[in-house]
Amino acid sequence: MEKGISSETRIKNSNIYANPVVRYFKDNLGILLALFVMCLILSIATDSFFDGKNMLTVLRQICINALLAFGMTFVLIIGGIDLTVGSVVGASGVAVVMLMEAGVGMIPAILIALALGAVIGLINGTIIALTGMPAFIVTLSMMGSIRGLAYIITDGRSKASSNQTFTSMGNGYLLGIPIPIYILAVVMIIVSIILYKTKFGRRMYAIGGNPTAAKYTGINIKGITIKVYVLSAVLSALAGIILASRMFSGQPTAGQGYESDAIAAAVLGGTSFSGGIGTIGGTLIGALVIGVLSNGLNLLHIPSYVQMVIKGIVIILAVGFDIIKNRNNRK
Amino acid sequence: MANQYFMEMQQICKTFPGAKVLNNVELRLKAGEVRALMGENGAGKSTLIKILGGIYSKDQGCGCIKINGKEVEINSVHDAKAHGISIIHQEISLAENMTVADNLFMGEELLKKVRCFVDDKEMINKAQQVIDSMGMDIDVRTKVGDLSIAKQQMVEICRALMYDSKLIVMDEPTSSLTQTEIEQLFIQIEKLKKNGIAIIYISHRMDEIFRIADSITVLRDGELIGTDLAASLDRDKLIAMMVGRELMEVYKNDEKPEPGDECLVVKKFENKYLKDVSFSLRRGEILGFAGLVGAGRTELARAIFGIDKVDSGEIFIEGERAIIRRPQDAIARRIAYIPENRKLEGLFLTNNIRYNVSISVLDKFIKLIGVNKKTEQGILDEHQGSLSIRMTSGEQKVQQLSGGNQQKVLVAKWLATDPQILILDEPTRGIDVGAKAAIYQLIYTLARQGVAIMLISSEMEEIINMSTRIVVMHEGEKAGELENKGTSETMQEKIMLLASGGKINGEGN
Numbered sequence: 001m002e003k004g005i006s007s008e009t010r011i012k013n014s015n016i017y018a019n020p021v022v023r024y025f026k027d028n029l030g031i032l033l034a035l036f037v038m039c040l041i042l043s044i045a046t047d048s049f050f051d052g053k054n055m056l057t058v059l060r061q062i063c064i065n066a067l068l069a070f071g072m073t074f075v076l077i078i079g080g081i082d083l084t085v086g087s088v089v090g091a092s093g094v095a096v097v098m099l100m101e102a103g104v105g106m107i108p109a110i111l112i113a114l115a116l117g118a119v120i121g122l123i124n125g126t127i128i129a130l131t132g133m134p135a136f137i138v139t140l141s142m143m144g145s146i147r148g149l150a151y152i153i154t155d156g157r158s159k160a161s162s163n164q165t166f167t168s169m170g171n172g173y174l175l176g177i178p179i180p181i182y183i184l185a186v187v188m189i190i191v192s193i194i195l196y197k198t199k200f201g202r203r204m205y206a207i208g209g210n211p212t213a214a215k216y217t218g219i220n221i222k223g224i225t226i227k228v229y230v231l232s233a234v235l236s237a238l239a240g241i242i243l244a245s246r247m248f249s250g251q252p253t254a255g256q257g258y259e260s261d262a263i264a265a266a267v268l269g270g271t272s273f274s275g276g277i278g279t280i281g282g283t284l285i286g287a288l289v290i291g292v293l294s295n296g297l298n299l300l301h302i303p304s305y306v307q308m309v310i311k312g313i314v315i316i317l318a319v320g321f322d323i324i325k326n327r328n329n330r331k
Numbered sequence: 332m333a334n335q336y337f338m339e340m341q342q343i344c345k346t347f348p349g350a351k352v353l354n355n356v357e358l359r360l361k362a363g364e365v366r367a368l369m370g371e372n373g374a375g376k377s378t379l380i381k382i383l384g385g386i387y388s389k390d391q392g393c394g395c396i397k398i399n400g401k402e403v404e405i406n407s408v409h410d411a412k413a414h415g416i417s418i419i420h421q422e423i424s425l426a427e428n429m430t431v432a433d434n435l436f437m438g439e440e441l442l443k444k445v446r447c448f449v450d451d452k453e454m455i456n457k458a459q460q461v462i463d464s465m466g467m468d469i470d471v472r473t474k475v476g477d478l479s480i481a482k483q484q485m486v487e488i489c490r491a492l493m494y495d496s497k498l499i500v501m502d503e504p505t506s507s508l509t510q511t512e513i514e515q516l517f518i519q520i521e522k523l524k525k526n527g528i529a530i531i532y533i534s535h536r537m538d539e540i541f542r543i544a545d546s547i548t549v550l551r552d553g554e555l556i557g558t559d560l561a562a563s564l565d566r567d568k569l570i571a572m573m574v575g576r577e578l579m580e581v582y583k584n585d586e587k588p589e590p591g592d593e594c595l596v597v598k599k600f601e602n603k604y605l606k607d608v609s610f611s612l613r614r615g616e617i618l619g620f621a622g623l624v625g626a627g628r629t630e631l632a633r634a635i636f637g638i639d640k641v642d643s644g645e646i647f648i649e650g651e652r653a654i655i656r657r658p659q660d661a662i663a664r665r666i667a668y669i670p671e672n673r674k675l676e677g678l679f680l681t682n683n684i685r686y687n688v689s690i691s692v693l694d695k696f697i698k699l700i701g702v703n704k705k706t707e708q709g710i711l712d713e714h715q716g717s718l719s720i721r722m723t724s725g726e727q728k729v730q731q732l733s734g735g736n737q738q739k740v741l742v743a744k745w746l747a748t749d750p751q752i753l754i755l756d757e758p759t760r761g762i763d764v765g766a767k768a769a770i771y772q773l774i775y776t777l778a779r780q781g782v783a784i785m786l787i788s789s790e791m792e793e794i795i796n797m798s799t800r801i802v803v804m805h806e807g808e809k810a811g812e813l814e815n816k817g818t819s820e821t822m823q824e825k826i827m828l829l830a831s832g833g834k835i836n837g838e839g840n
Binding site: 203204205209214274277 | 564572618638658659662668670675677678680681686690691694699701702744766
């Protein structure tokens with residue numbers, strides 16, 4: 001017979017809401033519902049939506065955006081923003097293909113392209129952390145500069161890749177599932193561990209939630225800020241490499257405007273624009289919603305210009321929803 | 332027959348999802364009456380006031396609000412203003428980047444004959460008239476952000492007068508004022524009273540209440556406990572009404588801590604805010620820091636903790652010279668600083684209690700990627716217990732807690748670091764009697780365990796009752812150091828004298 005409650009049971013009892021599955025559904029109820037309704041409508045309106053093949057296509061399409069959005073989630077959690085993600089996609093894609101065409105092996109080329117991303121993130125993070133310039137201004141300026149560099153090194157032309165191993169990374173299948181989905185799954189596990197299981201992850205929430213209190217708590221704000229921007233840029237570089245592989249070429253125009261989809265996915269997934277709030281699981285659903293939306297609009301034969309209008313409205317609704325939710329929380 | 336009450340709230344109820352926070356509460360006020368509204372945090376004072384001010388709406392079909400005997404509907408701040416009701420919130424709500432005149436006329440700007448241009452000249456003139464009529468020394472062209480907090484509060488009062496208010500609610504107006512500024516405020520309140528303006532005054536400070544209020548209304552747990560003339564009540568009765576039990580002595584301390592060895596010595600600290608400040612602190616000692624707001628007490632704490640730079644001076648911990656450049660260095664030396672503004676500087680409001688309590692000691696239970704949940708829970712349990720934090724679970728968001736409980740969470744966060752030197756900056760500002768008592772008892776316990784404590788407080792009563800010694804500061808300098816002996820009155824006089832720049836013969840230095 002057990003007298004008194006053991007520490008184990010107390011943890012279980014007090015963690016009713018901490019049960020990850022229950023919490024996941026509770027926290028993301030609104031957006032999950034939206035995703036469900038969208039899928040329902042599309043499966044009625046089109047024949048091909050619920051097709052297994054189409055599902056895999058949707059998943060493959062969201063990979064790039066989800067990678068960017070994970071990085072964006074980190075940046076938004078610390079109260080920043082990273083507008084360079086799209087440009088990094090272009091630059092890293094161009095870099096990896098040109099390196100391989102110049103005779104560098106595939107693995108070293110990929111590592112160098114990722115390192116290029118890390119350097120860009122380091123520059124972003126250092127300027128933001130050390131000068132106190134607004135992240136928006138810094139990354140907006142860097143966005144233009146990086147894109148310009150991608151044009152300069154390619155002379156504005158797309159660079160075709162002749163390495164078939166490389167191109168099969170973005171286009172191939174393993175056990176009937178596109179390879180990018182495996183990459184996404186692995187990245188998702190890694191970023192989740194970083195965010196939930198490390199001191200670094202927990203401290204990110206503190207910085208975005210209340211920078212003054214974070215400073216008084218003895219948290220190294222500058223160091224964490226720099227690391228977060230590096231992380232975001234490395235994820236963007238990875239996305240750029242996968243995209244280049246899928247397009248059989250490195251294109252200086254690749255990734256243009258991707259920052260807005262990444263922000264939209266993060267915010268749709270419950271990440272707060274004012275910092276301190278955000279989850280990887282939420283962002284994944286955000287990316288799914290945007291993916292299903294694009295796919296559905298295509299299946300319904302809606303012209304791409306109209307799609308742009310619709311997507312813009314969705315972002316406004318998402319941010320509006322975020323603000324209203326926060327307002328209610330405060331009361 | 333004419334109704335003699337200016338404002339009546341009858342049978343007011345308010346239900347939030349899951350909780351009834353007001354139940355049949357009544358509040359009646361005559362013109363020119365100063366009414367103190369009292370109760371512990373969470374008693375329903377703010378909710379009642381927010382209903383009066385049109386920020387919340389009362390439950391439908393329940394009770395009514397009457398102005399001059401006529402029933403009115405107050406559904407917005409605008410409605411409240413139209414009925415002559417103004418609320419001065421605890422947090423000042425002026426635009427710091429704009430001038431006093433602009434603030435006074437905000438939303439009601441005076442226009443030139445050509446109706447699309449604002450008439451700056453006329454606004455400045457009129458604003459200056461209002462300020463002068465209150466006997467205040469403020470140029471209305473100054474930016475509000477450049478004024479002292481006290482003056483900002485006066486500007487808030489003037490703004491209420493601009494709207495031709497007949498009833499002004501002041502929510503904890505003195506919480507950031509110095510004694511002299513409080514006196515100024517009381518003079519203004521007397522003036523308002525003479526002009527027939529009714530005032531509802533919310534405060535936790537008993538001495539103020541008994542000085543300024545004609546009558547006192549006490550709420551507890553959303554219920555009206557009673558309204559009585561201030562003259563027929565005293566401290567003990569009032570506390571008993573508020574807490575619902577006989578007065579437990581808040582400062583009760585059976586076993587005075589015995590100060591041990593010196594553990595913190597500060598020598599000749601100088602920076603932008605401090606001039607040649609030196610003092611020493613012993614283990615188990617509670618060293619009080621008294622002085623006016625802006626005397627440099629918080630700045631001294633910030634300098635010791637590595638938040639502000641020190642231009643010259645030395646600090647010794649346990650006899651060893653310490654270099655503290657950032658809070659991390661101070662924490663490594665087992666110093667903890669509990670800042671005065673818990674919401675802005677202390678807590679992560681959107682995160683839960685567990686997070687807030689454990690954020691400063693992540694090293695204790697996270698090793699690379701392994702989170703030891705048992706240890707984490709242990710840390711929370713230990714401090715929740717010792718501080719009796721009222722919460723539904725560790726997952727509750729800190730912003731949902733009452734002020735007193737938020738303060739306890741903040742204290743718990745720093746106790747988790749197991750400090751040797753604890754700096755408390757206004758630890759009981761704006762919290763109720765029960766929470767205050769819990770924090771005082773904790774301070775005693777820590778002192779008995781040998782923790783050295785720096786207690787910064789603007790509440791005279793608190794400083795005198797808690798401290799072993801008292802350092803008084805004035806304009807960035809140490810004005811004197813007092814052994815805490817003699818009656819409370821003589822101590823208070825000495826402190827006041829030093830704090831205002833005077834000298835004591837034979838004592839002080």
